[in-house]
Amino acid sequence: MNSGIPIQYFLILATMMFFAGVYGFLTRRNLITILMSVELILNSVNINFLAFNRYLYPHKLEGMFFSLFIIAVAASEAAVAIAIIINIYRRFTTINVEDVNEMKY
Amino acid sequence: MASIMFILFSAMIVIFSILTVTSRKILRAAVFLLFVLVSTSGLYFLLNYQFLAAVQLTLYAGGIVVLIIFSILLTSHISQKFESSGWKKNIFSAIAALTGAILCVITILDYKFSATSQAAQEVNMRLIGKSLLSVDYDGYVLPFEVISVLLLAAMVAAIVIAKKGAPKTIGSPTLNQE
């Protein structure tokens, strides 16, 4: 099924997605959009895992299972994160990350 | 055919990723994210991981994005535009992200991936199911169990955290008073 697409393409794609996520993480102020950036990052990692698994170790399943677990983790993470975000919103009436800085100093 | 599909998906992923992180409207950003996730599942199909692609579609595109959209609806107005971050921050972040991306790309291109001679394994549901519950060398029962516990914990945690009117269980006392 290696359809002539070099593995590097997948990796570069994942890289771009990853750094788009990083950029979002660094610049967005809304906690929810930050969460979305994190999802992007996780996704790019998943792509990498699967690409490596398919191209380099096609006889094994590690990459696939890892991705599977990452998805599961991402789901629970999203659930908890959104719970936290809602809670924060309740307390601070904002989800702007720059206003939530009780932990400084 | 495959390359066309790949180009299509990857173009969508790149474009929508960037749009996700730059869009000024939050609901739009969520929708762009949905597109990215769907395109990714397309890539999984392309790589012949149908099960995972399905999981991606249902869990990510179906579950998480819906969750996100719900929370957006709970916390902000749909059409709310958020003020853009300072240009300084944007520029520095962009430089950092670009540098990182270039670095990674250069590294990737530099590296000679050796093609494998192993025969590919058919990934079907039976195999996945067996592996997940197997205690053998190739089995994943332990991570599977851990993940189930994690999911349970996350569920409980989400409920506890988001529960209204019971702030005593969480947060520092100083926050409670606000």
Next chain:
Amino acid sequence: MINFSYTIWIPLLPFLMFILLGLAGHKLKPKLSGLLGTGGLGIITILSYITAFKYFFTSEKVDGAYQKITALNFTWLQFTDKLHIDLGVLLDPISVMMLVVITTVSFMVHIYSLGYMKGEKGFERFFSFLSLFSFSMLGLVLATNIFQMYIFWELVGVSSFLLIGFYYQKPSAVRASKKAFIVTRFADLGFLIGILILSFNTKTFDFITLTNPTGSAIAQGGGIAFLGLSVMTWSMIFVFMGGVGKSAMFPFHIWLPDAMEGPTPVSALIHAATMVVAGVYLVARMFPIYALSAPVALKVVAYVGAFSSLFAAIIACTQTDIKRVLAYSTMSQIGYMMLALGVAGYGGHEGLGYMASMFHLFTHAMFKALLFLGAGAIIHAVHSNYMTEMGGLRKYLPVTHITFLIACLTIAGIPPLSGFFSKDEILAAAFHSNKILFAVEYAVAGLTAFYMFRLYFSIFWGKDTHYHHTLHEAPATMTIPLIVLAIGCIITGFIPFNKLVTSDGRILESEIELMIAIPSVLIGLLGIGIAYIMYRKESTIPDRLAATFKYSYKWAYNKFYIDELYLFVTKKIIFRYISDPVAWFDRHIVDGTMNAIASVTQSVSFRIRGFQSGQLQKYAFVFVTGAIMLAILFIYLWK
């Protein structure tokens, strides 16, 4: 060999009394505790007499000399193989003599105190302190080694402190006790240094080894020199410093007049008869070393003694507090003893001064205790210390009057009272050794007679003062000791000291030298005569004299401003220029440095806490940038 081991009870009994009265005294009836203390002392007085008798008359002499007998000795604290503090009992002529002196005077003072202190608050405390003092003083004289002596030296110091400060609610008494302790403590520092140097060189503390005239300790003396004097000389000078402090010699005399703040029996016991002569006893104890190995130190002893005696006699002529007059007189008389030791040599006829000194110590204890107890009786009756407020007391206090007169005559050196004999021996010794010192002492003899009779006439004769209350003679508990001591003053002069107490233990042939005796009696009579003219009746001569020699009188009256000098040194220099700066330095420089380190750390932390801004994205940015940097560093730059 006679068994003397029972002598351990002589110091031990007062110690047990001290413990008993100190711990349980407040539960006993005051009278009972007083009697207990007195009784204990009575027993050891008898023991001492028995010991003296046995030692002087029945113990064997070797080669015609009294032997030093170590009745008992055990190691108390081991320093090294050779250096160890022992506690024990050493009997030799001077220690036995001191036993007699101390127990006699102490016993008399105990009896006297039963009357004098009657009804005072802390009666039992007084007696327990007296017992402590007796214990310490007896331990001191019986010491077998110099460190034991130092131990008891400190203990007599502290008992003196406690007794001077007996009226602890009186600020002047507190000040005086503090002063006495600190001044003597400073002198003891010298003593301790002397002991250290001595023990370093001789590797022993033991008196018998140290003072053996043919032993290794003395032979070592010439050795290493420092500032032109041998080590032995230095150590002996330092040891003497201790003696100077305890015996209130110039320049450490300042505590003695103030110590008169204590109850009068205490002054009689401690500050007249026993403790203050400890310095003399110390020099006498170490005498072979002084004489054979450190003659320069002995010269120092002589000159300090002579100067102190003259100095104190002059001051005594101007004081009006009767106890202070007696205190200066004590200082003067101790100066005599020191001088006598200083001009003596070891053995043979050279040892006359030594014998004379001990003799004078003995007689002085009797008459000075008598004088103080008499003064106590007077103060008891008049309720004042100042002779300007007294006069014509002979009518009211007959017993006190007679005994006081006897004591005054004794100290003036009128034959056949004991003072004549001992003072004459001292003058003779000085005459044969150093004419200048002799001249000084001769003058002091006249001064002594003058100021004593000045005191006597002002109190018992002089103007008739009107008193607020009727005066009456002291009770029997007070007069009996006076009478006993007066008898002592009369008869002790006939004790053949030259046969008993000499520098080398052998009999010293000496007789009264008329060439010296007659002039000394004459100058005594002259002093009495002048005092008679000036103070027998009220007269203006003293005031006119004081006006004529205004400045010298003022200086003498103010004790030559030595106290002020000390005050200056302690208050200004020690407190203001040393302690306060040290405290300041500690708070601000040393501690300041520590605090500065802390505050620098703190301010740096405040500066860098900006990194911990709580801005999640800043953290993330730093993290990403750092990761990229590290990647670049490790992949491309680190090759």
Next chain:
Amino acid sequence: MDILSLFVVIPVLTITAILLLKDTHQVRMVSAFGMGLQLLMAASLVFLYLTARHAGNNDEMLFVKDYLWYKSLNIHYAVGVDGISVAMITLTSLVVFAGIFASWEVEFLRKEFFVSLILLATGVFGFFISIDLFTMFLFYELAVIPMYLLIGIWGTGPKEYSAMKLTLMLMGGSALLLVGLLGIYFNSSPDGSRLTFNILEISKVVIPLPAQRIFFPLTFVGFGVLGALFPFHTWSPDGHASAPTAVSMLHAGVLMKLGGYGAFRVAIFLMPEAAHELSWIFIILTSISVIYGAFGAIAQKDLKYINAYSSVSHCGLVLFAVLMMNQTAMNGAIIQMISHGLMTALFFALIGMVYGRTHTRMIYEMGGLMKVIPFLSVCYVIAGLASLGLPGLSGFVAEMTIFVGAFQHPELFYRIVTILAVSSIVITSVYILRVVAILLLGPTTNEHFEHLPDAKWFEKISVVTLIGSVAAIGLAPFWLSTMIGTSLHPIIEKIISLNPF
């Protein structure tokens, strides 16, 4: 269970018992019981020790037990005692026992107070029984840390500042110390065999001189901070002044002794060559401590400050004597540790009791207390007399042993310094008498003080225990001196054999 480990186990059990108690009134009874048991243990340890020695057991350490604890670094839980540690353990149990009674009336968080106090004691006991450097260090830290809580929570005055200062300075000291100990560890077998933390094993090898030159000062200063070595002593006045009574007692009485003991047992014993080479520097520092502390005490107005500076002076004397490195002086150093421990504990106990009545520690605000509270005042005078070295009380024995020992040093410089140190006895008497005169004697100045109650039964227990020990050492120093001297012998022999001076 070996007898030495019991010294750690009993306090731990006591703590557990206290934690289980509901009733805070029982807490002090349990503490008193536990520490009384500890005191009995100490007494029986002395007995056992002397019996063993008498039976001809001439090992350097007795009752040695060794359990491997952490294999890869060769850390052992190794315990053993010689005469010196036995003496120190006895001291500790006495002071702790008295300290429990001195803090009988602590009301605020009583349970926690006693737990911290006994935890501190556990550390001290552990320190004295350990013969493994690492275990020793562990117990050392265990002793220092409760200090912070005890001062910071139950203290008076600027307690947070003092607690912070004390803990930081001591921690700074232990940082140096840790470097020094690790330095010893990594040089503990120059021939390449297994590295060890065991003191006895290290003492058999010669640590290379260049390493000694580095690690001796580190170790010595590390312990010296705790032993109030000039100029690292400034935690002591503030810390003592702010600490509650029992903590001051324990701290000045016992904890500061860890410094002297450690300096002697670790720094000098294991690295005698460097000690000999560098001793002159530290001799100068310690003699400054001695004189300077005494002068500092003269100018103070707060009772606790006076005592803290006096501790600086007396503890300076300990380090001074240790550095003289001969049998007598070291013997004196140990006796001085014990004597000062008892004396200063007594002082702090009395100050605490006086403060509890008058609510001031400023000497000029008080006066004439002798008439009002005679028992406490007499005890204070006795403590003062002990402190200024009155024969018959322990201070004299200790100081004289030190002075005589130090003066036997063959080099003139050391003897001259000794004379300087000797002069401290005068300064000591000045400040002691100054306090006694102002505080106790004279007329009662303040009518509020006319009707103060005298000592209660538990205060009497505390004070009498300490005075009894002080007097016992002072009257019969021989057994103590011999017990210590016998144990010092092998140590001195090692030092002498390496430095034929």
